[in-house]
Amino acid sequence: MGSPIEHGGIEFVVAAYVITWVVLGAMLTRLIGAVRRARTEYQQASKGEFRT
Amino acid sequence: MAFRDDMRRIRAIVWKDLTTERRSKAGFNSVVSLGVTILVLFGLALGPDAQALRDAAAGALWLAVLFAGVLAFNRSYQVELDGGALEALLLYPGARWAIFAGKLIANLIFVSLMLVIVVAVGLVLFGVRVPAQWPSLLGLMMLGVVGIVALGTFYAAMSSRSRAREVLLPLLLYPMLIPVLLAAMMATKLFLSGDLMNELGTWVSLLGAFDVIFLVATFLAFEYVIEV
């Protein structure tokens, strides 16, 4: 192929994994937060305490 | 029988939209001026090398038509919404697709007239020699306009009735237009620069095929978009 492979290039591998894990982790916390908030809202609303 | 009625409805909507445009004129004039302004900006960004300008002419022409045309799509519903006329239009009996066809044809005429002026100015500004078979060039560009207008009219039906309509229409429309624009730009470029590799026919037929696909898709989907 003749592409210019810089041997090693380990920092690209590390970056790819770190970014992947960080993004997945951020999504996870966001989702758990969203579910918790929505569930509380629902429970309050179904008890008739919810007012906006 | 029912088909004839639909044809009458389409004609009525086309007529109504074009009359509104003709009476106000301001809309058309400003859209054309905007198209020319965009061409000037492209010229400044790409120039002053004459050859570079000629090479980029096809792309610049299409983007100028696109950016100016997008204004027309939101306008075509905006006029209805301001007067509450869209609700009335929907209350009339008849197929919903007739509304879409009417709007589409009106936009098609509007954008085609705009394109003729913008392209004429663009060919002069970018130093492209007007080709001897210019009617074929116009025909080819009309194919591109059909694709742009079909998708533009469709997405504007949503964006014009949402918040943030100015940003939403381009955001939804431009990614969808990539195949049509790519084929239209390539075909125009080959037409203007001389078709050495005999590729022009391929791009024109691709463009035609994209038009058919997106026309069918938007006609089918319009029913759901206009319903509420």
Add this chain to the structure above:
Amino acid sequence: MSRNDTTQFGPPRPAPAWLGWGALLFFLFTQVYAVVTSPADAMMGHLQKILYVHVPSAWVTFAAFGVVLVASIHFLWKEDERADLLAAASAEVGAMFCGLTLIQGMLWGRPTWGVWWSWDARLTSTLVLFLIFVGYLALRSFVEDPHRRGQWSAAVGILGAINVPIVWMSVRWWRTLHQIQSDPREVAPVFLRGWLLNVAAFSLIAVWFIWKRYEAARYERAAEHAAQAAALGGNNG
């Protein structure tokens, strides 16, 4: 053409915790397994390892978009609001994986091809897919009425799904006619097991994410219904 505004649904069935924990543990295992067991490739060195996150992300992206397509069609057909909420959840998770795929691809491309970006069919259509995801989510955030939002976003999702293969094809044509070198990403599948394990793990993670997002959306709608019911005099929805 029945309006679905009056459909009442209660709280959703929560995503089982074991699925979340199982997906997490399996994911950790496959990541470590793939990284540890893969030897340095003769050509690529350790760069090969990027593909253990890149290929699964790309797969999940397209699978998620497939879910958006199917759920959108189902929504337009059956007017079931749950399908709309599922499509939205899938689009959100798919957009995240699509963004990840693009970033990982660039991190792969830079040391391998010497450029961050190349205008080939795969890259371009993935980027267009990302833009369509973004437009889809933006549309949802700008429209309040649930019925209208469902119909509009379903239309956008379906047209977007038609568009992506067309973009792929037209960019391919564009490139072939310009005679630029073939895609250098053809890698011999020596490391197939690591790939497949990671594809499975990422899929599980995606299923759980989508389920969680869907669950949150269902609670939100159920809360709205309950609030409406309370306002109308009933005491639960």
